Amino acid sequence: MKKTILISIIAGTLTGCSVNMKTVRINTEQSIVLVNVTLIDGTGAKAKPHSTIVIKDGRILEISNIRKDFDATTANIIDLEGKYLIPGLIDGHVHILDESKKSKGAKAEKTIAKMFRKGVTSIRDMAGNAKRLKELKEVALQPTTPMARVYYATLVAGPEFMATDPRLKDVEILDLHENPWVIVITDSTDIPKEIARSKAFGVDAIKLYEKVPGHLAIELIREAKKQGLQAWAHGSVGIEGPIAVIEAHSLSHAQEIIVSDTLTTLSASAFRKVLNAPATEQILLRMQQNNVVFDVTLGVTLKPLLKYEDWEDEIGERVRSLIECLVLVTKKAFDIGVPIGVGTDTEGDVADEMKLLVTKVKMPKIQVIRAATYNNALALGIEDDYGTIEVGKVADMVILNSDPLEDITNVRDIKYVIKAGHIYSK
Ligand SMILES: [Zn+2]
Numbered sequence: 001m002k003k004t005i006l007i008s009i010i011a012g013t014l015t016g017c018s019v020n021m022k023t024v025r026i027n028t029e030q031s032i033v034l035v036n037v038t039l040i041d042g043t044g045a046k047a048k049p050h051s052t053i054v055i056k057d058g059r060i061l062e063i064s065n066i067r068k069d070f071d072a073t074t075a076n077i078i079d080l081e082g083k084y085l086i087p088g089l090i091d092g093h094v095h096i097l098d099e100s101k102k103s104k105g106a107k108a109e110k111t112i113a114k115m116f117r118k119g120v121t122s123i124r125d126m127a128g129n130a131k132r133l134k135e136l137k138e139v140a141l142q143p144t145t146p147m148a149r150v151y152y153a154t155l156v157a158g159p160e161f162m163a164t165d166p167r168l169k170d171v172e173i174l175d176l177h178e179n180p181w182v183i184v185i186t187d188s189t190d191i192p193k194e195i196a197r198s199k200a201f202g203v204d205a206i207k208l209y210e211k212v213p214g215h216l217a218i219e220l221i222r223e224a225k226k227q228g229l230q231a232w233a234h235g236s237v238g239i240e241g242p243i244a245v246i247e248a249h250s251l252s253h254a255q256e257i258i259v260s261d262t263l264t265t266l267s268a269s270a271f272r273k274v275l276n277a278p279a280t281e282q283i284l285l286r287m288q289q290n291n292v293v294f295d296v297t298l299g300v301t302l303k304p305l306l307k308y309e310d311w312e313d314e315i316g317e318r319v320r321s322l323i324e325c326l327v328l329v330t331k332k333a334f335d336i337g338v339p340i341g342v343g344t345d346t347e348g349d350v351a352d353e354m355k356l357l358v359t360k361v362k363m364p365k366i367q368v369i370r371a372a373t374y375n376n377a378l379a380l381g382i383e384d385d386y387g388t389i390e391v392g393k394v395a396d397m398v399i400l401n402s403d404p405l406e407d408i409t410n411v412r413d414i415k416y417v418i419k420a421g422h423i424y425s426k
Contacts, residue, residue: 021424037080042373042388058420088121088396090376093343097128130181143420158211205230214244295341
């Protein structure tokens, strides 16, 4: 190698907003060659030091660990000695327009720009105002926009849920039955027609929420798949519980693998019995066989509890038991081979959720990186193009200054974020 190009930083494509990253100027006609980097490719394979990655037209053209000379006059060569390369992170469970948190409107653009700064190149929005999400998706689609790509769903729930959920108080969805991205499910719903309407609107998935009878849940999932949409589900769908949704692409929240009400009433030892019961094991085995991503969202449940973890009274005991239950479910699913997903369920930090999977669940760090990249791409149905660093895939990646396999929170120590071959720095 002759010399490394001088990288100049120009202002980001969107001005006046401090959360936006800055574009790293390169010759866009030429390929990008990342050299001397330690590659953690998101497949779960071990790290490969001194890797070379060639990017052309936004995709990964070549990966090797052979040192060879690249002509700096015909390629953008970036020497990443001492740095680490991981796939772009995906937050597998967000509600960026949660009406109950007043985080709607213009703030949403800032939110997805802020997430991008944290290495999140795609997000899975698990139901919100899809009219607005559709606009956001279009804004964030371009590689020249330093924002996380947005994937979103039609909300499917029973009429009882629709009457009470705070998200549905938005004026734009007053007439639920007229809305193409909300399906109020009853026995008389024309499922193929409703799903076709959602698909025509542009959603990526249906999200099965509360009060969906089990037999209808299965019908909805099968029809969504038939029409080329993803099906994302809560476990508490219907009285049949998770068994009704094991054909979905993902199942949200660790506690919902068993009927969720019991979680707050059972002790950890009683919970362990439920967890080890043949019926629960059967669900996890079926999830493993069907490759259903288990998006456990530990942080959103545990975070408010952790401060009571050391209390020596009844509250402390109850909290420790609850934490143990959530950890046990996740660990058991992981041991069985269910793909674990990483989702914050808030505007929170993916790194925090990853840390919980390492410190509480004791998942190997390389598997936690896979969970936040490949597994989440699987839940989105975009795994052929995203989620790992492999030849042919879109070049969504994050370059880190320090080793995430030493400390998983080093995924915050970001040098560059790359979106389809466009390089951004803070
Ligand atoms: Zn959620």
